[in-house]
Amino acid sequence: MSLKVIGVGLSPFVRKVRVFLAEKSLPYEHEPLVPMGDNPEYKAKSPLGKIPCLEHDGRPLPDSSVICQYLERIQPEPALYPADDWDFARTLWFEEYADTKMLEAGIPTFQENVLAKRFFQREPDTAKVEKAIDEDLPPFLDYLEGELGDQEYLVAGRFTLADIAVASPFVNFSYGGYRPDASRWPKLAAFLERIHARPSFKKIIEDDAKAMGL
Ligand SMILES: N[C@@H](CCC(=O)N[C@@H](CS)C(=O)NCC(=O)O)C(=O)O
Structure with a gap:
């Protein structure tokens, strides 16, 4: 499985995803993209132009909240959402x-x-x-x-x-x-x-x- 996080580390949303990955012990590549100006190539991956975007085996998934819920499903342990x-x-x-x-x-x-x-x-x-x-x-x-x-x-x-x-x-x-x-x-x-x-x-x-x- 290959995972890449796109987005500069200073973003609190990028940090949320990177901490989440670290807590799951999931290795990933980091591309510190700064979301400035028009970037059609990035918008093809993240249509709102916002960071972060996760790439899982080359497939893009934007939004830190969506990404964390997805990561929880592909790597359930340790659980970072309560079962209750x-x-x-x-x-x-x-x-x-x-x-x-x-x-x-x-x-x-x-x-x-x-x-x-x-x-x-x-x-x-x-x-x-x-x-x-x-x-x-x-x-x-x-x-x-x-x-x-x-x-x-x-x-x-x-x-x-x-x-x-x-x-x-x-x-x-x-x-x-x-x-x-x-x-x-x-x-x-x-x-x-x-x-x-x-x-x-x-x-x-x-x-x-x-x-x-x-
Ligand atoms: N709901 C989004 C918010 C992401 C967000 O607002 N990221 C900011 C950086 S901290 C951004 O990309 N801003 C650029 C823009 O809005 O064009 C998430 O959770 O990923």
């Missing part, structure tokens, strides 16, 4: 939560503090970063703090895709210099530290930081 129906649904919910509005709330930290200078040749818009940190992100962090309670993981008492999906955008926020304040969100801060320390996350975080000179 309710826990399964909760896992999908946390993925949706993280992939959409939570990412949107925090991404200015990364866009302004990392991408602006390096890729867009402009100074960071500090007002956008401050708004993200002071206004937009806290409600998301409050919610996650409450959902975690005294649990080690978000769902089913064990590591699942919910943990991968929620922890992935926080890698971007941390590249942008932001980490949740452990005195205000102690459970979330400890959770993120734990999840990011897993070998599947750690290697990717270090490699991508090195590649960016962070």
Whole structure:
């Protein structure tokens, strides 16, 4: 079986798939494509033009959520979705939560503090970063703090895709210099530290930081 992940490693969606593959011990090739400009060749594989796209034996499959569900079916062990129906649904919910509005709330930290200078040749818009940190992100962090309670993981008492999906955008926020304040969100801060320390996350975080000179 040959697997290839297309998409630059800095994308939280690409990271989600790469961590998922690492947790499954599935080897893959990585093509760090940046989704910029018109790219008809890539759009033939990923019609929305978004990354990631998985190639399985040369067949393209876009979208990180679709890819993870597919990988679970072709490599069921270790299971990264719970068997229980309710826990399964909760896992999908946390993925949706993280992939959409939570990412949107925090991404200015990364866009302004990392991408602006390096890729867009402009100074960071500090007002956008401050708004993200002071206004937009806290409600998301409050919610996650409450959902975690005294649990080690978000769902089913064990590591699942919910943990991968929620922890992935926080890698971007941390590249942008932001980490949740452990005195205000102690459970979330400890959770993120734990999840990011897993070998599947750690290697990717270090490699991508090195590649960016962070
Ligand atoms: N729902 C998609 C979202 C992917 C996504 O938005 N990727 C961004 C990079 S982080 C992208 O490709 N943006 C380029 C574009 O929208 O044209 C997934 O889960 O794969």
